[in-house]
Amino acid sequence: xxxxxxxxxxxxxxxxxxxxxxxxxxxxxxxxxxxxxxxxxxxxxxxxxxxxxxxxxxxxxxxxxxxxxxxxxxxxxxxxxxxxxxxxxxxxxxxxxxxxxxxxxxxxxxxxxxxxxxxxxxxxxxxxxxxxxxxxxxxxxxxxxxxxxxxxxxxxxxxxxxxxxxxxxxxxxxxxxxxxxxxxxxxxxxxxxxxxxxxxxxxxxxxxxxxxxxxxxxxxxxxxxxxxxxxxxxxxxxxxx
Amino acid sequence: xxxxxxxxxxxxxxxxxxxxxxxxxxxxxxxxxxxxxxxxxxxxxxxxxxxxxxxxxxxxxxxxxxxxxxxxxxxxxxxxxxxxxxxxxxxxxxxxxxxxxxxxxxxxxxxxxxxxxxxxxxxxxxxxxxxxxxxxxxxxxxxxxxxxxxxxxxxxxxxxxxxxxxxxxxxxxxxxxxxxxxxxxxxxxxxxxxxxxxxxxxxxxxxxxxxxxxxxxxxxxxxxxxxxxxxxxxxxxxxxx
Numbered sequence: 001x002x003x004x005x006x007x008x009x010x011x012x013x014x015x016x017x018x019x020x021x022x023x024x025x026x027x028x029x030x031x032x033x034x035x036x037x038x039x040x041x042x043x044x045x046x047x048x049x050x051x052x053x054x055x056x057x058x059x060x061x062x063x064x065x066x067x068x069x070x071x072x073x074x075x076x077x078x079x080x081x082x083x084x085x086x087x088x089x090x091x092x093x094x095x096x097x098x099x100x101x102x103x104x105x106x107x108x109x110x111x112x113x114x115x116x117x118x119x120x121x122x123x124x125x126x127x128x129x130x131x132x133x134x135x136x137x138x139x140x141x142x143x144x145x146x147x148x149x150x151x152x153x154x155x156x157x158x159x160x161x162x163x164x165x166x167x168x169x170x171x172x173x174x175x176x177x178x179x180x181x182x183x184x185x186x187x188x189x190x191x192x193x194x195x196x197x198x199x200x201x202x203x204x205x206x207x208x209x210x211x212x213x214x215x216x217x218x219x220x221x222x223x224x225x226x227x228x229x230x231x232x233x234x235x236x237x238x239x240x241x
Numbered sequence: 242x243x244x245x246x247x248x249x250x251x252x253x254x255x256x257x258x259x260x261x262x263x264x265x266x267x268x269x270x271x272x273x274x275x276x277x278x279x280x281x282x283x284x285x286x287x288x289x290x291x292x293x294x295x296x297x298x299x300x301x302x303x304x305x306x307x308x309x310x311x312x313x314x315x316x317x318x319x320x321x322x323x324x325x326x327x328x329x330x331x332x333x334x335x336x337x338x339x340x341x342x343x344x345x346x347x348x349x350x351x352x353x354x355x356x357x358x359x360x361x362x363x364x365x366x367x368x369x370x371x372x373x374x375x376x377x378x379x380x381x382x383x384x385x386x387x388x389x390x391x392x393x394x395x396x397x398x399x400x401x402x403x404x405x406x407x408x409x410x411x412x413x414x415x416x417x418x419x420x421x422x423x424x425x426x427x428x429x430x431x432x433x434x435x436x437x438x439x440x441x442x443x444x445x446x447x448x449x450x451x452x453x454x455x456x457x458x459x460x461x462x463x464x465x466x467x468x469x470x471x472x473x474x475x476x477x478x479x480x481x482x
Binding site: 006008009016017018019020021038039040103104105106107109127129131133139140141142 | 250259347348370383
């Protein structure tokens, strides 16, 4: 079930806030990407890298276990994690165990614990609140149904030089592309595209030196095919239109 | 500034949840109403009275004091409070002091304390999170701008038999009508209307024996005029179209 979730709240250690316009895309086959750009970057460091975080993975990187009506465990082993890539100190490494509870309102509460100081040290509890939005519309329209149906396309690259994943869900596209063996923001690229009702495509996030290597044309492809974009070959690992 | 806020989260004593589809309407002149219908009433009592709460007031019932950039105190002395009307035990009486903080994401965090066991007893902290939505659209569309501009109409009744307030903000109407000297749900009426893009008006909430006394036609009126609806006379106290 392709879905697009907008984060409404991020609470760490009892302090709720939301400084980003975070969207998490999940494809029909269960591949996923979450981009968390800051709405109002303020420091010089934030202006240079205006993201709280980003992560992505294929369906091999997540295990979903239904627990009870409206409750599921989701265990993540990210393929890409911006904090790991940038080697940010005091951030979590390894599997993240979370619990997702759908409220009667339709919002989904995610709770979990991360271990920024190591698995043997004290953990930090967090809560995130997700609002399902309609991926097939070009505005952020609140919906009770996290299953957006419709278009679900995924591109992947994993060669000697690059790793990358691009997920198209309805009118919303999100992608990352990272240069292997780099550990600085110079090696990171992020993309968020929005197809307007008119058909015009708008780039809401278009970050990084290699951003021109992202696929931006999704017509007439098929699963198992590949596309070359300015010298980079992406594999189409999912294609439902 | 007319606004329409959708509640996303209600947290009491550290337990976040959201069982309602709560909308709070504020008119251009600062009159307000908040209706909190349950999404999935489950018990017999909930099915009979499917509301968590409802309150309303004119701009004489609220004091707003800017505190700093994006932060304001709001002190409520409700004109109508469903808990007071129904004499629900262990619920707050008198002024409620709250703090409203606008996050960078555009959501607004409300925090405060209520005193369900009396002002001299221990208080209970709460937090509510509000998502501004576009009152001029017939879907719940996330917006960063809490000021919806456009239509703002308010009807009031306060006679020997009834108290009531109806607020139209954009395409959304909310109202209450209570029978004086009643203290049971038999005396309560609530209305939530939505004008679809087609012009057709849909009743999302239409509750109570006297609901047919609510005004439902808002054309060609003016401030200071009055309208009769099935024997009840409402005063138009605000009219901007």
